[in-house]
Amino acid sequence: MSTHAETHTHEDDHGHHHKETFVTKYIFSQDHKMIAKQYLITGLIMGIIGILMSLLMRMQIAWPEEPNIIFKALLGKWADGGVMDADIYLALVTIHGTIMVFFVLTAGLSGTFSNLLIPLQIGARDMASGFLNMISFWLFFLSSVLMVCSFFVEAGPAAAGWTIYPPLSALPMAQGGSGAGMTLWLVSMAIFIASSLLGSLNYVVTVINLRTKGMSMTRLPLTIWAFFITAVIGVISFPVLLSAALLLIMDRSFGTSFFLSDIFIQGEVLHYQGGSPVLFEHLFWFLGHPEVYIVLLPALGITSEVIATNARKPIFGYRAMVASIIAIAFLSTIVWGHHMFISGMNPFLGSVFTFTTLLIAIPSAVKAFNYITTLWKGNLQMNPAMLFSIGLVSTFITGGLTGIILGDSALDINVHDTYFVVAHFHLVMGISALYGLFAGVYHWFPKMFGRMLNKNLGYVHFWVTAVCAYGVFFPMHFIGMAGLPRRYYTNSNFPLFDDTQDVQVLITVFALVGGLVQLVFLYNFVHSMFYGKKTEQNPWRSNTLEWTAPIEHMHGNWPGKIPHVHRWAYDYSKPGYDDDFVPQNIPLKQGEEELQH
């Protein structure tokens, strides 16, 4: 990223006529657009695996006693006679969580769209370092492979929950999955973190240094603001998880006692002394909570862009939107203790974390209200991306509101680790971020592949998914409030919960339908990639710079000069223009004022 390279590539395109082979173009590519596609496709494959696991879990919970030939077919020795093994259930819980949070909604979402959009929307030829970017993807790919491989080790994959609290995760004798499976999990995550850090550093540097002329920070589209702040949180918090993982590896393999003390298991006392599992919880959640926003903020950024474009209206309260992203990012690093109210930490800390946690509701509320106001008196173009964005706002509100209960330490006592928590976080970060991912794919598919996705299939995909998402997670709050703990392999040992079983069955039916309808999306994706209708240059009539680049991908993004920017990204339906959009590279007319935003 020398100054020479910058001045060289920034203004003129000297015709990047490198010779490209299949390998440099499709595999070890350093082009951000190709890397984005690699991230997306890897993320989707991991998503299929993750969703499939959740369906297996749901079937087990709904029909625990009955032998199931699907289990037998897919789980092999882990489902002897078609009855799922208790260990593999916990492994599914663990790997489903890990894959969805990190591999799909962090790498698949942020990796795809940060890579695709940061250079294109700020007017840069590529990322600051294409080489690091390539390394970042391949590390991610390697960690994905390792994570999936853990299903093929003798004693099964990691099964201590995605939070891998020691001592359960540290002691192979505590659980089958804490042997080689856990080693693979830790190595995979360490590599994943390295990938994520390389990616995040690249995004931060690119946004700060490579903006085109006129693209001041206050003119950045909200997508870029979201990706930028997300990368900053990632750089701050991921190293802490790395340290936790390394210390855990030390405890597991080298006899240290960072997290372990006074343990008697299987008839013998272990040598560990002086460590504390609570320390691990602190380290884990110092990443774990910001991670929620690493997942969510890019989805909100995408939603901001998609809603403004399709409402043909400026996003309402641009400054407030930026301020709330920054406020959420800041607060996200000081709320981790709300996962630990009843961990045994000092109750006074609980009070502090209740306070900071409930504060985060304020910027979140501002964002929700601003989205709603953006719709008001708009001219709403109901493209599939727009539907997913509206759906996101809906689930973000429904899921976010129950955060008021979970963030309140006094109430958390009784709903902690019940299905209520499962319902809450799946709606507010799982489904919302997934909708963000879908909105992004529907919106930028033309930019990525030069072809359009079929909109009618998009409508079917959205509406069935939307109904199923509520069908799965809304009733789940009620069984959670009944006191039903999560991560139970079966509830049949507790007659107390027999009256929740019909709800479990209903949830599973919704989950199965919701899972199957994703095939419609997959079909649409694969089919349209090759046979979709060819796109126009700017199909959604959008203002941002990526749509000024030619449809055919080229190294350096724009032939000739990079466009200059003269206005913010949200001049939709501006009075004084015939068209209802004014791209950022159109100079202000004489006497036209750029909106004071």
Added chain:
Amino acid sequence: MTALLTILILLGITIAIWQMVKIFDLTQTNRDASQVANDKDNSINGYLMLGFLGFIYLITIISFALWGDLPLVSNSASEHGPEIDRLMIISMAVIFVVQTITQFLLHYFAYKYKGEKGKKALFYADNDKLEFIWTIIPVIVLAGLIMYGLFTWNDIMIIDEEEDPLVIELYAQQFNWKARYAGQDNVLGEANVRLINLDNANILGLDESDPNAQDDIITTELHLPVGRPILFKMRSQDVLHSAYMPHFRAQMNCVPGMITQFAFTPTITTEDMRLNPEIYDKVSNINKIRNEKSIKLQAKGEEPLDRYEFDYLLLCNKICGKSHYNMQMKIIVETEDNYNDWLKEQRLFKNSLVQN
């Protein structure tokens, strides 16, 4: 073989869906090739948004009607329980109001302002006053909830030693619970897992030379006297567990290497709780469900299920390994007299040791 067949069937279903979608796809593409929403799409999806609002309301109403009796917001059996329940109900009410209004606005706007060709949206980018309003309203509401929450939290967590609480240790191990009563002196003897000696049945690792330990009592059932504050000291010998007693609105993790604590006062005996009309109905309903299931089981030649009788329970609520789903202990709340009678029958620690 069945495995192969199942995979083939699943594959078949996938291909069938794929083909159906493809046919759907082919019939659609010719009519409108642009794949950008037109007025008709806007209109249909606008109405669907309105329908979806109805669906959200409907699922809310159905959930409350069918499962509204599931949530633990009444009949708490501890002194602080009603306080948590009240806060829960207030929070739920706030959530309910906000949810109803915001979902209405979101979906109604999506319907009302559905796009039409030639129409132009209002260029409306900012309004400081509005934004101030919807910053300040959440601030006020949340300030109220935070204050209420913190007072409740402090009430529960700050333990008043002067009330002379009964000290009981909850001891967790994969995959069962034990309770240790402090005995006459109400002081638990020193203990550490390093002192566990299975040969002489010192299973909780008590210090055999500690005078305070001699009268401790180890049990596998948790009996509590009604109306007396109880201070639980939690220990775990292997991995993290969580002592969850939902009826008492009580939960605390058990952490190897440290002692955690939680205190509450049980207010209703097991006997009285069984007679509570709501609990009685709940139990009858559960037994109805169990009966139906038993009939099905018997038809298959299997054992029918036992009748369910209400009992307070201690559950493990932190993933702890293979049998996490079945780690429980019965809690019996009884009158002081009954409790004392029961306690007298139990063996003191010093008498429970096996002499070699």
